[in-house]
Amino acid sequence: MxxxxxxxxxxxxxxxxxxxxxxxxxxxxxxxxxxxxxxxxxxxxxxxxxxxxxxxxxxxxxxxxxxxxxxxxxxxxxxxxxxxxxxxxxxxxxxxxxxxxxxxxxxxxxxxxxxxxxxxxxxxxALGAAALRRDTATMAYLNLGTGVAAGIVADGRIWRGARGTAGEVGHLSVDPAGRLCGCGQRGCVETLCGGGALAKAWGRPGALPVRDIFDASETGDPVATALRADLARGAAAAVRILVLSVDVETVVIGGGLTALGERLHTDIVATLRREAEGSAFMRSLRLDERIELLPAGSxxxxxxxxxxxxxxxxxxxxxxxxxxx
The missing domain is CATH 3.30.420.40 (ATPase, nucleotide binding domain)
Known part of the structure; x- marks a missing residue:
């Protein structure tokens, strides 16, 4: 432009x-x-x-x-x-x-x-995260907030793709029989790990519904446990998509859901490891070592x-x- x-x-x-x-x-x-x-x-x-x-x-x-x-x-x-x-x-x-x-x-x-x-x-x-890391390696910024999207930085510049949609991982369908997404598809990554979709699926009042889901899961609530697993599964899918499609060195995770802190990071890492168990190729990518959370308040x-x-x-x-x- x-x-x-x-x-x-x-x-x-x-x-x-x-x-x-x-x-x-x-x-x-x-x-x-x-x-x-x-x-x-x-x-x-x-x-x-x-x-x-x-x-x-x-x-x-x-x-x-x-x-x-x-x-x-x-x-x-x-x-x-x-x-x-x-x-x-x-x-x-x-x-x-x-x-x-x-x-x-x-x-x-x-x-x-x-x-x-x-x-x-x-x-x-994405550009700000790359600058804060002071690292010239290609990286992706995965935003987990009300919705889900990513930005990709290569050689210190935002990579937009042919029509500006590079990084729109939230609207890749990973489960055609899954929940209906606002984009009209079913089972998009965003329906699994977007804060808005999780709050809707939870359906209970509260100022911080995703935090409530995590807290309830730790008391054994089955609905909360399933939704927490969905969040980790969706975020792990987004990380795989970004690495396999663009071969970024690092995926920095930011957005409102990072307020969950280590609980979120631990869940995503565990899911990436578990889902790679049956594939020597996926294990070789070491996806669990290529993610990091943006510090709160960054x-x-x-x-x-x-x-x-x-x-x-x-x-x-x-x-x-x-x-x-």
């Missing part, structure tokens, strides 16, 4: 990244050396105008927290759930934000007077958004057009 650099940002040192989620926006200010200088979290509004206001408020709060002025900002990157229209910065179908079609780059950029770039939140998080998504924004508007010889992979 291409962008025009309509703002001269030479001499500006601050790169801002925002992870705009359904309930909160996580924002970071990053120096030119990659150091995170400040971080704030603010509520995210509902609907087009409220989402733009949330972005502007977060940038203002970040400047106050970091002790810098808006004129020091070089670029702003926004990671957001939904489809990002190539070449335009328009986000489509961000249903968790009440957004059907919103030109964030134009609307936020005109207010901030700085280049703004928009990226899918999972792809941004700024990966916001950091990745900052890096996307900075790369999009990096100086180029003609000072007009820059291409980002």
């Amino acid at each position: 291409t962008r025009r650099r309509d703002t001269d940002t030479r001499g500006r040192a601050i790169r801002v990244g925002l992870d705009v989620g359904g309930t909160k926006t996580d924002a970071v200010a990053v120096g030119l050396d990659g150091e995170i200088l400040a971080r704030v979290r603010r509520p995210t509004g509902w609907g087009d105008d409220a989402v733009i206001a949330s972005i502007l408020d977060s940038v203002a709060a970040l400047a106050e927290e970091g002790g810098f002025v808006a004129s020091a900002i070089r670029s702003v990157g926004v990671g957001i759930p939904g489809l990002v229209e190539p070449g335009t910065g328009r986000v489509l179908h961000a249903v968790n934000l009440g957004v059907e079609s919103l030109d964030i780059e134009a609307r936020a950029g005109s207010r901030l007077q700085v280049p703004v770039t928009v990226e899918n939140d999972v792809k941004a998080a 700024p990966a998504a916001a950091l990745g958004a900052a890096l996307v924004g900075a790369a999009e508007f990096a100086p180029v010889p003609d000072k007009e057009i820059v291409t980002h992979g």
Whole structure:
């Protein structure tokens, strides 16, 4: 995709990244050396105008927290759930934000007077996770949240595939007779390890239904035990898909379900080992050794958004057009 650099940002040192989620926006200010200088979290509004206001408020709060002025900002990157229209910065179908079609780059950029770039939140998080690991090996970021998706980073860049769907492992069917997925297929990976699908299958009230499932399984509840096994089976399937199809060196697991911590990691590792027992080929891949959980509270998504924004508007010889992979 291409962008025009309509703002001269030479001499500006601050790169801002925002992870705009359904309930909160996580924002970071990053120096030119990659150091995170400040971080704030603010509520995210509902609907087009409220989402733009949330972005502007977060940038203002970040400047106050970091002790810098808006004129020091070089670029702003926004990671957001939904489809990002190539070449335009328009986000489509961000249903968790009440957004059907919103030109964030134009609307936020005109207010901030700085280049703004928009990226899918999972792809941004993949780039941020790779940067935090300081590892140039090809890796995948597997997001286990309300839904399931992955982002792939190769040679320090997001790999999108031919039509931008690389990493959409959540909608690969692994059980044609399984639960109905929101995409219309049955038995998708997301129906097994997506937080929304698990909460629906659990069907009991609670603020944190997946945590409730784990807790109930440890008291012997048969429904909870089966759903917990489904989660591990779906996540293990996603790891296998990513390694076998793209041959990533590492799968970093992030998203809301990682709040389960070691219980989640242990379950996935045990499932990968058990399901590889009958195959010397699968054992040779050592999948259980190639996964890691993103630390709780990691700024990966916001950091990745900052890096996307900075790369999009990096100086180029003609000072007009820059291409980002």
